Amino acid sequence: MLKNYQIYSRKYEYAVFNNFFKKLETKDFVASELFESIKLLMGNACANKVKKSGLENLHNFIPCEYLPFLVKILQKRIDKFFLHFSVLFAKKKLGLRKNFFVDQSIIYRIHYPFEIGKKSNLKKANYLKLNLDHYKSAKQQIKNSLKNKNLHQIEKRFKEAIKYQRNLPTAVWCHGPHKDTWFGHSYNGINIWYAVAGVTKKNGVILYPSISAKNLKHLRSPNYIAPGQLLPKPIIPAVNNGSLLIFNSETLHATRINTGNTTRIVITTRINPFKPTFYDGTTEAEYPSWFSAQDIEKNIFESPISFPRKENLKLKKKTKKTPIKSERVFVINKQLPQKEPVYICKSQKIKNNEKILLKFQNRQIILFKSESKFHALSASCPHVGINLIDGFHDKKSIFCPGHGLRFDVKSGFSECKSLRIKIFRIKNISKKLYLIN
Numbered sequence: 001m002l003k004n005y006q007i008y009s010r011k012y013e014y015a016v017f018n019n020f021f022k023k024l025e026t027k028d029f030v031a032s033e034l035f036e037s038i039k040l041l042m043g044n045a046c047a048n049k050v051k052k053s054g055l056e057n058l059h060n061f062i063p064c065e066y067l068p069f070l071v072k073i074l075q076k077r078i079d080k081f082f083l084h085f086s087v088l089f090a091k092k093k094l095g096l097r098k099n100f101f102v103d104q105s106i107i108y109r110i111h112y113p114f115e116i117g118k119k120s121n122l123k124k125a126n127y128l129k130l131n132l133d134h135y136k137s138a139k140q141q142i143k144n145s146l147k148n149k150n151l152h153q154i155e156k157r158f159k160e161a162i163k164y165q166r167n168l169p170t171a172v173w174c175h176g177p178h179k180d181t182w183f184g185h186s187y188n189g190i191n192i193w194y195a196v197a198g199v200t201k202k203n204g205v206i207l208y209p210s211i212s213a214k215n216l217k218h219l220r221s222p223n224y225i226a227p228g229q230l231l232p233k234p235i236i237p238a239v240n241n242g243s244l245l246i247f248n249s250e251t252l253h254a255t256r257i258n259t260g261n262t263t264r265i266v267i268t269t270r271i272n273p274f275k276p277t278f279y280d281g282t283t284e285a286e287y288p289s290w291f292s293a294q295d296i297e298k299n300i301f302e303s304p305i306s307f308p309r310k311e312n313l314k315l316k317k318k319t320k321k322t323p324i325k326s327e328r329v330f331v332i333n334k335q336l337p338q339k340e341p342v343y344i345c346k347s348q349k350i351k352n353n354e355k356i357l358l359k360f361q362n363r364q365i366i367l368f369k370s371e372s373k374f375h376a377l378s379a380s381c382p383h384v385g386i387n388l389i390d391g392f393h394d395k396k397s398i399f400c401p402g403h404g405l406r407f408d409v410k411s412g413f414s415e416c417k418s419l420r421i422k423i424f425r426i427k428n429i430s431k432k433l434y435l436i437n
């Protein structure tokens with residue numbers, strides 16, 4: 001049985017368990033707790049409408065502004081259930097026998113379709129000022145918070161995250177590619193990602209197992225992957241609702257921008273077969289509180305065990321790992337003019353399938369050749385501005401290395417109506433390439 005654990009947790013692998021939850025009727029339990037939580041927050045009529053329509057249509061009934069309150073109510077109702085569940089799963093499916101640890105922090109992720117959620121006025125800064133325990137005054141609190149101009153006193157790391165997310169509402173926030181250890185979670189952790197409702201390939205988690213063992217560099221606050229590292233095609237595992245995905249906390253992963261028309265509801269927990277140890281290169285949040293599996297089984301929740309980061313750092317051996325490939329950059333020391341062709345280079349300088357980043361003073365453009373055809377497109381993703389140069393491409397599409405949005409390289413359209421990139425013309429005259437704006 002230990003073999004399972006080794007496969008899933010040590011080799012940056014992932015696995016989907018389709019039937020485990022079904023047997024325990026977890027899906028029904030979570031759904032009924034969600035309906036109860038909606039009832040408390042929004043009233044009977046709203047809960048009945050959601051029940052009739054399905055949890056995946058939550059966005060049609062509950063404005064984004066109320067989601068932080070809903071999550072808080074739900075969390076209080078089912079946190080303990082999920083702690084028990086994590087123990088049961090780790091024993092039955094991962095073969096963990098000895099005592100192991102379960103992270104106290106269980107995360108409830110309700111993610112609205114991008115085109116709907118982006119319209120909300122409640123941004124992260126407002127959300128941080130709400131008293132979520134007082135859900136009865138939710139309406140008034142939201143109103144006051146939207147009027148509150150004094151929102152600047154928030155922690156630096158939140159300010160940086162808000163900047164990264166371009167101040168979009170939290171209901172559509174997406175994590176860029178990261179390892180959880182960069183965000184303060186423990187090494188050797190096994191992430192349990194439970195799909196409650198509305199999960200599709202258009203809003204799932206993106207995994208990059210094939211490069212997770214490489215020497216990846218990350219930014220600071222938020223600690224997402226640093227630019228200049230070419231990503232492979234994003235993998236979005238097919239996880240049916242009611243099923244469960246597990247992956248190692250060192251596997252590079254990101255949130256897929258929700259381009260579908262369903263609300264994605266996911267609950268995540270983390271287990272660790274060892275004493276948790278942490279990465280010293282981060283200033284992100286700490287996750288020191290854990291329960292032992294034995295305590296959970298005995299319903300002892302009063303005194304979680306504390307593993308503060310400072311006292312439990314993992315000392316890494318310095319090994320020489322090869323960095324991952326980056327694409328070539330051509331710096332063009334002038335502004336990109338309107339309509340006038342600009343000479344770029346001789347056509348044979350561009351290899352098939354390679355992307356080049358053209359850095360003009362006023363704009364960045366990606367040039368690539370596929371099956372003898374040249375393509376040029378705007379490098380900045382219109383979602384939150386990540387440079388597309390590090391994204392996987394083929395002759396039809398380019399995938400954003402931020403949150404996996406796919407663009408058509410001929411039209412510039414993406415799967416999101418409001419997100420489109422500009423396409424430029426390339427002229428090949430006597431084996432010389434010219435770009436036309």
Ligand code: FES
Binds near residue numbers: 384403
């Ligand atoms: S999909 Fe988010 S920045 Fe491109």
Ligand SMILES: [Fe+2]
Binds near residue numbers: 175178179180253
């Ligand atoms: Fe993560």
